[in-house]
Amino acid sequence: MADRVTVIGWDGSPLTDAGRSALAAATLVAGAAHHLELPEVPRDAERIRLGSVDLAARRIARHRGSAVVLADGDPGFFGVVRSLRAPEHGLEVEAVPAVSSVAAAFARAGMPWDDAQVVVAHSRTLRRAVNVCRAHTKVAVLTSPGAGPSELALLLEGVHRTFVICEALGTRAEQVTVVTSDKAGEHTWRDPNVVIVLGGSGPQPQGNPATGWIAGRDPGYPPAVRGWGRPGAAYGADPGPRESAELRAAQLARLGPRVGDLVWDIGSGSGAAAVEAGRFGAAVIAVDADADACARTTAAARRYGIQLQVVHGAAPQVLEDLPEPDVVRVGAGGLPVVAACAARRPERIVAHARTRDEAEAIGRQLAESGYAVECALLQSVELDTTTWAESERTVVFLLSGSRTH
Structure with a gap:
């Protein structure tokens, strides 16, 4: 039975030597549909569409052979590594990371992201993700079906923000669009996507939003004062x-x-x-x-x-x-x-x-x-x-x- 799994991150670029080697030896490969279509996936390997990570982890634990999970970007950054390492699965995990989708999104926008908040939005956590967007001037939201740009915009009603929506990063269908939050609901967005949410009462990014390219000053806060309960x-x-x-x-x-x-x-x-x-x-x-x-x-x-x-x-x-x-x-x-x-x-x-x-x-x-x-x-x-x-x-x-x- 498998007690070890290699998780390979993919960002649209060629796999690393370590990733190709692990994948070539795999007898079971789990991933999204676009991962399982990669030419490096062995033809005779068992394939699992990665919907529920818990179900996939149980099948991997029962598998006799070498198991690989394919994931987008850096699987240790808001990715599947945390779920696979859960004690109930008993799996030892080795990760081969690629560029995270958040890093790629900010790279496409030409902006630094060391001052950004990063949140994951699922249908059950969408409200909390929206609250982070209300409170902060630069937020990256890793979306999911039913908790995407349109749903974010709906719950942000009355709070003006700019959305940089990065669809299908690393694929031939990649597209980066800049819209104001009140217009985001007028479009249909493809999964997976990352939404950079910008704005608030601080300094705003410079540049022409219509170009889909944002550069210049960072939004942010003045230096924090020390202490609370102030006079x-x-x-x-x-x-x-x-x-x-x-x-x-x-x-x-x-x-x-x-x-x-x-x-x-x-x-x-x-x-x-x-x-x-x-x-x-x-x-x-x-x-x-x-x-x-x-x-x-x-x-x-x-x-x-x-x-x-x-x-x-x-x-x-x-x-x-x-x-x-x-x-x-x-x-x-x-x-x-x-x-x-x-x-x-x-x-x-x-x-x-x-x-x-x-x-x-x-x-x-x-x-x-x-x-x-x-x-x-x-x-x-x-x-x-x-x-x-x-x-x-x-x-x-x-x-x-x-x-x-």
């Missing part, structure tokens, strides 16, 4: 007592925003919480009924180079058309907004209250909605370090809910 003045506006730095830091600690998450920040105020959530790499939609607060949030995001979407409107009504959140900070709106957010089933919700009665009401609502509830009474005191006298005292109930089912 409200760092965001260009007095946030008021509802947004004390200490409360904000405690809220963010309980939310735990991550890359791939979508954060709702309802009652964004100065924009401090929205910006700090974005600095963790999460996508953020900041909501406020006050147009001035929306302007402050936008200005704070630009100051720190954070990509976020600002929505002007009154919650809970304005929340109905927003994409599904992973975590929610309720900075304003109280019980009705907490109830509306809980109905959308995010993993975590944080809110605050000024009185015990209000805190108990919010806690009951979260518990009845299927959340495990924690509450803490926070007191923060600012001191004038010249005289060490108390300058401001804030007392607030902090509530957090974690979804239990």
Whole structure:
């Protein structure tokens, strides 16, 4: 029985000596249809169309002979190597890599990619891939059927991005197309493809998109500042007592925003919480009924180079058309907004209250909605370090809910 498999990457160029040697000795070859048509595949070898990697791995493990898996690009970079090495298969894997499809895509675009985020989009993970595209100015998306450029564009509605769509890289059918995200759904795209997603509020790539060639400055962020839970003045506006730095830091600690998450920040105020959530790499939609607060949030995001979407409107009504959140900070709106957010089933919700009665009401609502509830009474005191006298005292109930089912 086979306990060893050689995985050969193919990027459209001739196979390496090591790849040809391994393939020539193979008695079983697995790969996509275009891999199995390669002239180097032995005629008498058993052939497996690579759909489910787990099924293929089980057949390889039972095979008596030399097994080879053909894959696009670098099979160790978001490729089949991880699945084949799963403990349940018991396979020892040797990889012969080629140029990864992501490296090839950026090469076609004439752009560096050391500052890019790379994500894989399947139908079950598409939303998280979209959230990375919301939060970052340069993202490579390895797509799959049902989670391609058109589906990306649909979920990015309202967020303008430029797509560099690289189809069938390394084959005679290779094509590179540049379109704005709102136009991507008007085309039919061939698999496999890689989508480079560019844009946001930072510097944009130079060049004429109509040529299909992008070169020049990289989009990106200003140098990151150190620390979080920074004073409200760092965001260009007095946030008021509802947004004390200490409360904000405690809220963010309980939310735990991550890359791939979508954060709702309802009652964004100065924009401090929205910006700090974005600095963790999460996508953020900041909501406020006050147009001035929306302007402050936008200005704070630009100051720190954070990509976020600002929505002007009154919650809970304005929340109905927003994409599904992973975590929610309720900075304003109280019980009705907490109830509306809980109905959308995010993993975590944080809110605050000024009185015990209000805190108990919010806690009951979260518990009845299927959340495990924690509450803490926070007191923060600012001191004038010249005289060490108390300058401001804030007392607030902090509530957090974690979804239990």
